[in-house]
Amino acid sequence: MRVVEGILDANDTIAAANRVDFDRDDVFVVNLMSSPGAGKTTLLERALPELDGVRPAVLEGDVRGSLDADRLASLHVPAVQLNTDPGFGGECHLDANMVRSAIPTLPLDEIDLLVIENVGNLVCPAEFRVGEDVRVMVSSVTEGEDKPLKYPLMFRACELVLVNKIDLLPHLDFDLAKFEYHLDSVHPGVERILISAKTGDGVDEWRDWLVRAATHERQPV
Amino acid sequence: MRVVEGILDANDTIAAANRVDFDRDDVFVVNLMSSPGAGKTTLLERALPELDGVRPAVLEGDVRGSLDADRLASLHVPAVQLNTDPGFGGECHLDANMVRSAIPTLPLDEIDLLVIENVGNLVCPAEFRVGEDVRVMVSSVTEGEDKPLKYPLMFRACELVLVNKIDLLPHLDFDLAKFEYHLDSVHPGVERILISAKTGDGVDEWRDWLVRAATHERQPV
Numbered sequence: 533m534r535v536v537e538g539i540l541d542a543n544d545t546i547a548a549a550n551r552v553d554f555d556r557d558d559v560f561v562v563n564l565m566s567s568p569g570a571g572k573t574t575l576l577e578r579a580l581p582e583l584d585g586v587r588p589a590v591l592e593g594d595v596r597g598s599l600d601a602d603r604l605a606s607l608h609v610p611a612v613q614l615n616t617d618p619g620f621g622g623e624c625h626l627d628a629n630m631v632r633s634a635i636p637t638l639p640l641d642e643i644d645l646l647v648i649e650n651v652g653n654l655v656c657p658a659e660f661r662v663g664e665d666v667r668v669m670v671s672s673v674t675e676g677e678d679k680p681l682k683y684p685l686m687f688r689a690c691e692l693v694l695v696n697k698i699d700l701l702p703h704l705d706f707d708l709a710k711f712e713y714h715l716d717s718v719h720p721g722v723e724r725i726l727i728s729a730k731t732g733d734g735v736d737e738w739r740d741w742l743v744r745a746a747t748h749e750r751q752p753v
Numbered sequence: 754m755r756v757v758e759g760i761l762d763a764n765d766t767i768a769a770a771n772r773v774d775f776d777r778d779d780v781f782v783v784n785l786m787s788s789p790g791a792g793k794t795t796l797l798e799r800a801l802p803e804l805d806g807v808r809p810a811v812l813e814g815d816v817r818g819s820l821d822a823d824r825l826a827s828l829h830v831p832a833v834q835l836n837t838d839p840g841f842g843g844e845c846h847l848d849a850n851m852v853r854s855a856i857p858t859l860p861l862d863e864i865d866l867l868v869i870e871n872v873g874n875l876v877c878p879a880e881f882r883v884g885e886d887v888r889v890m891v892s893s894v895t896e897g898e899d900k901p902l903k904y905p906l907m908f909r910a911c912e913l914v915l916v917n918k919i920d921l922l923p924h925l926d927f928d929l930a931k932f933e934y935h936l937d938s939v940h941p942g943v944e945r946i947l948i949s950a951k952t953g954d955g956v957d958e959w960r961d962w963l964v965r966a967a968t969h970e971r972q973p974v
Contacts, residue, residue: 568788568875568904569896595876597902622906624845624876652903653874654789655816655845674895674918675790681818682873683789685843697895703924705951730926 543660546628550635550663557640560746561648563662565686566670568652571696573600574729575670576647579739580609586746588645591634595622595651612637616651625656628663645746654683658690666691666745673697673704677711684718692723694738699728764881767849771856771884778861781967782869784883786907787891789873792917794821795950796891797868800960801830807967809866812855816843816872833858837872846877849884866967875904879911887912887966894918894925898932905939913944915959920949 554561566572573592580588589610592601601613614634616623623630631648638646648664650657658667667690671679674697680687687693693715701708708726715722725741727734775782787793794813801809810831813822817838825832835855837844844851852869859867869885871878879888888911892900895918901908908914914936922929929947936943946962948955 567790567873567896568900569893594903596905599899599902622876622904624874651876652788653845653876655843655872655874672790672895674893674921675788678820679789681820682815683843684817700895700921700924703921 540659543628546632547661547663550628550632553635553640554646554663557643559640559643559646561646561662561664561666562742562745563648563650563657563664563667564670565650565654565657565667565690566652567654567672567675570652570670570672570675571729572649572652572670573603575694575696575727575735575738576609576649577603577607578729578732578735579742580604580647581607583645583739583746584743586645586743587643588647588742589639589643591631591638591646591648593626593630593649593651595624600649610639610643624651624653625660626650626662627660631662645742654679654686658683658686658688668692668694670694670696671711673701673706673708673711677707677714680711680714680718687715687722688719690719690722692725692741694734695724695726697728697730698726698733699731761880764849767853768882768884771849771853774856774861775867775884778864780861780864780867782867782883782885782887783963783966784869784871784878784885784888785891786871786875786878786888786911787873788875788893788896791873791891791893791896792950793870793873793891794824796915796917796948796956796959797830797870798824798828799950799953799956800963801825801868802828804866804960804967805964807866807964808864809868809963810860810864812852812859812867812869814847814851814870814872816845821870831860831864845872845874846881847871847883848881852883866963875900875907879907879909889913889915891915891917892932894922894927894929894932898928898935901932901935901939908936908943909940911940911943913946913962914940915955916945916947918949918951919947919954920952
């Protein structure tokens with residue numbers, strides 16, 4: 533346990549160094565987390581190209597490949613890929629040091645908002661700060677209403693929950709009221725947006741949240 | 754890197770000890786893996802209560818809670834819960850030692866098939882053998898067709914892929930042919946079953962696979 537605490541202390545030290553670099557260029561940083569396939573990249577594709585007066589970039593964390601970075605680059609959103617594959621079979625999360633290694637490749641002086649898209653995983657990403665201002669998670673309604681109870685740290689760690697794929701609600705046995713009840717039981721009153729990247733429901737609200745966060749509501753880590 | 758290799762070597766040693774215990778009672782062991790919410794428990798609820806002549810039990814791995822074990826117990830399937838929460842914020846996978854700690858609580862001499870339901874995660878569970886005969890993964894079509902490319906180790910590690918929630922295909926932009934192409938690119942020809950826990954499509958095939966595996970096709974780890 534002492535080893536683990538040591539690792540987390542070291543991580544926090546590096547996260548603070550990242551924070552200094554982000555602050556130097558006044559960049560607001562979002563750590564975006566979810567299960568695999570919950571829709572993180574699609575929600576960024578919808579929101580980032582049309583942010584009112586806010587210049588975004590994305591740091592894409594994936595075990596392997598550059599599929600997501602390529603998707604965003606095709607929309608003219610600056611995107612840098614960070615692969616965790618060099619670890620043993622691939623690290624399941626980003627940590628502060630991995631993000632630190634990518635900082636020299638980021639155009640920090642040309643952007644206002646950096647979204648760090650974490651590896652798809654509901655456990656470890658919540659344990660490692662990377663120097664972000666806020667943490668946002670995406671929870672797809674296809675994953676079931678019990679997820680806050682099974683992964684409480686993740687739901688507790690974030691400042692905003694995007695409840696995604698609500699267009700599928702008519703086809704699922706998903707009780708939205710029960711999900712929100714579970715969510716409030718682990719993180720009372722946490723801000724949430726019901727959203728569908730497919731139909732566009734909630735996308736304006738998500739875009740407004742990002743603009744407001746990046747322009748007014750700076751908070752320290 | 755040497756530390757990591759040491760951890761994996763130690764894990765394999767304990768996995769082999771688990772294997773000896775399972776073999777003593779002639780129990781066939783499936784390590785079942787997927788993203789959070791892909792449908793592992795529901796597919797077990799559908800298949801396990803009606804296995805022809807095969808007596809099943811389930812070891813449920815979760816960060817917290819006993820929701821899944823309770824669901825299976827209500828169907829009279831023996832289920833033991835293993836929580837990974839005592840780690841720092843919760844371990845994101847089961848390892849051989851965690852499974853070993855649960856063995857005394859399992860009715861090995863009364864069962865033929867043990868399904869170990871891993872923590873929902875597409876990265877680390879594939880890195881830790883636990884003494885299983887085979888590894889099965891569930892990939893829900895709601896997660897997108899790019900998942901084999903983004904989590905290749907997981908798709909490569911398993912002997913069977915259950916492609917779940919196919920009832921939702923009419924409502925998704927999911928190209929099944931493209932998914933299978935990606936799957937074959939990382940694990941050529943791996944066995945797969947298209948399945949829907951909701952409609953029952955593919956459930957007979959999944960049940961038959963389990964019965965066949967547990968009664969005839971014993972393979973060493």
